[in-house]
Amino acid sequence: EVQLVESGGGLVPPGRSLRLSCAASGFTFDDYGMHWVRQGPGKGLEWVSGITWNSGSTAYADSVKGRFTISRDNAKNSLYLQMNSLRAEDTALYYCAKDMGEGSVDYWGQGTLVIVSS
Amino acid sequence: QSALTQPPSVSGSPGQSVTISCTGTSSDVGSYSRVCWYQQPPGTVPKLMIYDVSHRPSGVPDRFSGSKSGNTASLTISGLQAEDEADYYCSSYTSSGTVVFGGGTKLTVL
Numbered sequence A: 001e002v003q004l005v006e007s008g009g010g011l012v013p014p015g016r017s018l019r020l021s022c023a024a025s026g027f028t029f030d031d032y033g034m035h036w037v038r039q040g041p042g043k044g045l046e047w048v049s050g051i052t053w054n055s056g057s058t059a060y061a062d063s064v065k066g067r068f069t070i071s072r073d074n075a076k077n078s079l080y081l082q083m084n085s086l087r088a089e090d091t092a093l094y095y096c097a098k099d100m101g102e103g104s105v106d107y108w109g110q111g112t113l114v115i116v117s118s
Numbered sequence B: 001q002s003a004l005t006q007p008p009s010v011s012g013s014p015g016q017s018v019t020i021s022c023t024g025t026s027s028d029v030g031s032y033s034r035v036c037w038y039q040q041p042p043g044t045v046p047k048l049m050i051y052d053v054s055h056r057p058s059g060v061p062d063r064f065s066g067s068k069s070g071n072t073a074s075l076t077i078s079g080l081q082a083e084d085e086a087d088y089y090c091s092s093y094t095s096s097g098t099v100v101f102g103g104g105t106k107l108t109v110l
Helices: none
Strands: A003-007 A010-012 A018-025 A034-039 A045-051 A058-060 A068-073 A078-083 A092-101 A104-108 A112-116 B009-012 B018-023 B035-040 B047-050 B064-069 B072-077 B086-093 B099-101 B105-109
Touching: A003 A092, A018 A034, A018 A092, A018 A112, A034 A068, A034 A078, A034 A104, A045 A068, A045 A078, A045 A092, A045 B086, A045 B099, A058 A068, A104 B035, A104 B047, A104 B086, B009 B018, B018 B035, B018 B086, B018 B105, B035 B064, B035 B072, B047 B064, B072 B086
Parallel strands: A010 A112, B009 B105
Antiparallel strands: A003 A018, A018 A078, A034 A045, A034 A092, A045 A058, A068 A078, A092 A104, A092 A112, B018 B072, B035 B047, B035 B086, B064 B072, B086 B099, B086 B105
């Protein structure tokens, strides 16, 4: 059974940093690309970032480019999102998601909540 | 990276059919077959319902079907059931190597 478990969310003041983690199990992690997708309170889904199986390629939404960095450690079956210069509009539930091919997501974690507020 | 355009809401009675549209551009929906549809009942995690425009994952009822014409993809739900009430989102791969979601459509079963 595929499991994706996010952690690292919390309440942080604007301008500060936070690092999210996602522990993956139930599939061969280093065979698949991964994504971070977020959902603001009462809002729709917003793709944040993606990374290929071997970290050879990464991509970001314009809204986070230059502030967020996606990475992975295949030896630890883990995905990360380093978030710097956080803004109020980054407040959201952040989902870790498994790619099944060019941006199609077949499994989602339960999400970790990030609140950016003073 | 503009969001794909979906109607904010649709509704239908049990047993009826509804169609949700998802309009993009030639840089996303119009150029790629990596169009997906996700179902998200309130307070739950999104669930993949359709991938690659028209393919259903195992376990998804065949009442759910997908199609695409030009820059617009569509999700059709036939034989509506109360349990289908949820938010639905489309997504597409883009020429920039990114992913874009639609704004979401709230389906109400009357």
